[in-house]
Structures are given as C-alpha cells and as structure tokens.
Amino acid sequence: MIEHLLSHRKEIQDYGTKxxxxxxYAFLYSIALNIFWRNGNIYAGGITGISQIVTTILEAATSQKIPISLVYYGLNLPLFILGWFVVDRKFVIFTIIGVTFASFAIEITPMIELTKDPIICAIFGGAISGYSLGFALKHGLSTGGMDIVLLSLRKLTGKSIGNLSLIINGVIVLTAGFIFGWPHAFYSVLSIFVGAKATDLVYVKHKKGQVMIITQHPEKVIDKLQEQLxxxxxxxxxxxxxxQQKDQAMLITVITYREMEILKEIMKQVDPKAFVSVSQDVEILSDFEEIDII
Known part of the structure; x- marks a missing residue:
C-alpha cells in the first residue's frame, strides 16, 4: 500500500516536472520567434518556418494581420493525428500539450525590437530555440509535430537530432528564400545551423557510453538494470x-547518455558502494537499438 502511494506520488511529481x-520551453521559443526571428526577417525551420511562410503569404493575399500562433497550431493538427496512430500515444499527448503552451506563449509574447540586425537575430534566435528544443527532448518531451519526424529518422539512421534537423530545415528555409529573397535564406540557414549545434549540446541521447561496474551484489544489479534499461x-x-581480496563481479554494458541518469539512480538504490566507470562517446560497430524513454 505504502509502495503504491509512493509510486503514485512520484508519478504526479514527474508529470508536474514535465x-x-x-x-x-514554450516561453524561450516564443522569445526566439517574436524578439529575434520576426524582427530580423529570419525564417525558422520545421513547423515554425512553414508557419512563417504561410502567414506571410496569407497576409499578403488578404491584407489582414494573421496570428502566427493559430497557423502554427493548425499545421500541427494533422501531425497529432498521424502521431496518435503511428507513435506512442503518451508521447503525442505531451506533444499536444507542448504545442498548446508554445502557441499561447507566441501569442502573448510581445514583439520587442531589440535589434533588426539579421546576423544578431539569426545567432541569438537560433541559440535560444536550439537550447529550448534540446532541453525539452532531453527530458523525453516533444515540442511539435516535426519532432515526431526527427525522432523517427534518428532511430532509423542513427544520425543526431541536430544534423537531421539541419537537413530538413535547410530545405524549408531555401524554399522561403526562393519565394521571399535569398538574403533572408542565407541568414536563416545560419540561424538553423546555430540552433542545431545548441540542440546537440543539450540533447545527447544519441551518444553512447561504455559502463563497467565492479560489484559484490551482481544478481541484484543485473536484475534491476535489465528491468529498467x-x-x-x-x-x-x-x-x-x-x-581486500574479496570476490566481486565485473559487469560491462553500453548505454546512451539519456539512460545515464537512470543508471545512477539504480546504483544508488541497489549498490551505492559499487565502483562504476564510464567511457564516454564510444563507437559501436554492431547493432545497437535506440530505446526511446518518454
């Protein structure tokens, strides 16, 4: 009974943290969009970049101001439906919540003009958006429909989220450049490049580490590791x-950086006196399954 209550309490705390x-994430991303990208005429990648293109075309055609937050949310709707049937439903629910928060933040964040310098807007907009995306993904959260595409491609190709984002978003921004002018495209590519690198600095799930554990309680450690990892x-x-000349066991495994926190918690619970060594960013020559932790 007590264990059930503690587990339920921890689950509520985890949801609160998410x-x-x-x-x-939502407010950092809205700052990148409203204060830097839009003031510098920088087109973002992903659904946001598409939203900017659609909003610009609609405003030119109707001579009316179109809320980019509504366009952004509307473009995510079909991807919610796709994700609901193709991807983990819990993941999609948090995606819907994340997009809703982001749309609200974009709507209420004012377009404060700090500068119109396109280079400054590209660098700072990219850095802030890349950090916010990596921060959300690091905690197993999706920030929009394009994340579903990126995570699926990462699982299939083994490429980093940042590099995949760079390729897809480059195509989107080049399209914007073809329609609205190449100077905007070049600055936008710079912003996407900065954002991709910022994402990879924070979100390191695709990187792997070799773990060596020296323990006097191997069966307990093995059972817990295989149960959770x-x-x-x-x-x-x-x-x-x-x-001390005591008999011990040596366990060797490879995990992703995202799973490192889980490993630390397991060792604290099962054998806090065990010796744990981690070799970072190892290269794997055989198959290694990427396990998504949502």
Missing amino acids: FFILVI TRGMTVVYNAKGAY
Whole structure:
C-alpha cells in the first residue's frame, strides 16, 4: 500500500516536472520567434518556418494581420493525428500539450525590437530555440509535430537530432528564400545551423557510453538494470579485488547518455558502494537499438 502511494506520488511529481519544462520551453521559443526571428526577417525551420511562410503569404493575399500562433497550431493538427496512430500515444499527448503552451506563449509574447540586425537575430534566435528544443527532448518531451519526424529518422539512421534537423530545415528555409529573397535564406540557414549545434549540446541521447561496474551484489544489479534499461551486458565473475581480496563481479554494458541518469539512480538504490566507470562517446560497430524513454 505504502509502495503504491509512493509510486503514485512520484508519478504526479514527474508529470508536474514535465509540465514545468514545457512552460520553460514554450516561453524561450516564443522569445526566439517574436524578439529575434520576426524582427530580423529570419525564417525558422520545421513547423515554425512553414508557419512563417504561410502567414506571410496569407497576409499578403488578404491584407489582414494573421496570428502566427493559430497557423502554427493548425499545421500541427494533422501531425497529432498521424502521431496518435503511428507513435506512442503518451508521447503525442505531451506533444499536444507542448504545442498548446508554445502557441499561447507566441501569442502573448510581445514583439520587442531589440535589434533588426539579421546576423544578431539569426545567432541569438537560433541559440535560444536550439537550447529550448534540446532541453525539452532531453527530458523525453516533444515540442511539435516535426519532432515526431526527427525522432523517427534518428532511430532509423542513427544520425543526431541536430544534423537531421539541419537537413530538413535547410530545405524549408531555401524554399522561403526562393519565394521571399535569398538574403533572408542565407541568414536563416545560419540561424538553423546555430540552433542545431545548441540542440546537440543539450540533447545527447544519441551518444553512447561504455559502463563497467565492479560489484559484490551482481544478481541484484543485473536484475534491476535489465528491468529498467533492457540492455544486454557481459558478466565476469570471480574478479578479485587487489586490496581486500574479496570476490566481486565485473559487469560491462553500453548505454546512451539519456539512460545515464537512470543508471545512477539504480546504483544508488541497489549498490551505492559499487565502483562504476564510464567511457564516454564510444563507437559501436554492431547493432545497437535506440530505446526511446518518454
């Protein structure tokens, strides 16, 4: 009974944390869009870039001011439906919440003109948006329909989110340049490049580390690791410690950086005295399944 209550309490806290992270993402992204990109005539990538293009065309055709937040939300709707049937539904629910928060933040964030310099707007807009995207993805959250596409491609190709985003968004911005003028496209590509690098600095799930664990309680550690990480591992029994001459076991496995926090929590619970060594950013020559943690 007590364990059930604690588990329920932890689940509520986790959801609260996710909502808080989505709020932070939404307002950071709205700052990038309304204060930097739109003031510098910079076209973003992804659904936001498409929203900018559609909004510009509609305003030119109707001579009416079109809320970009509504266009942004409307373009995400078909991807919500697609994701609901193709991707994990819990993931899609948080995507809907994230897009709703972002649309609201875009609508209420004023277009404060700090500068119209396109280089400054491109760099700062890209850095802020890239950080906010990486921050959300790091915590297993989706920020819009394009994330579903990016995460699916990353799983299939093994490429980083930043590089995939760079390719897709480059095509979108070049389209904007063809329609509205090439100077805007060149600055927009700069912004997307900065954003992609900022995302990869924060979101390092695709990077892998080799973990070596020296423990006197191998069965407990193995059971917990396989329960929560579902990773294979190599076990070397009868490894004797040189100082105390006690029999120990050595466990070797490879996990992603995103799973590193889970590993730390497991070791604190099961065997806090175990020796854990991590070799960062290792290269894998055989198949390695990317496990999405939502």
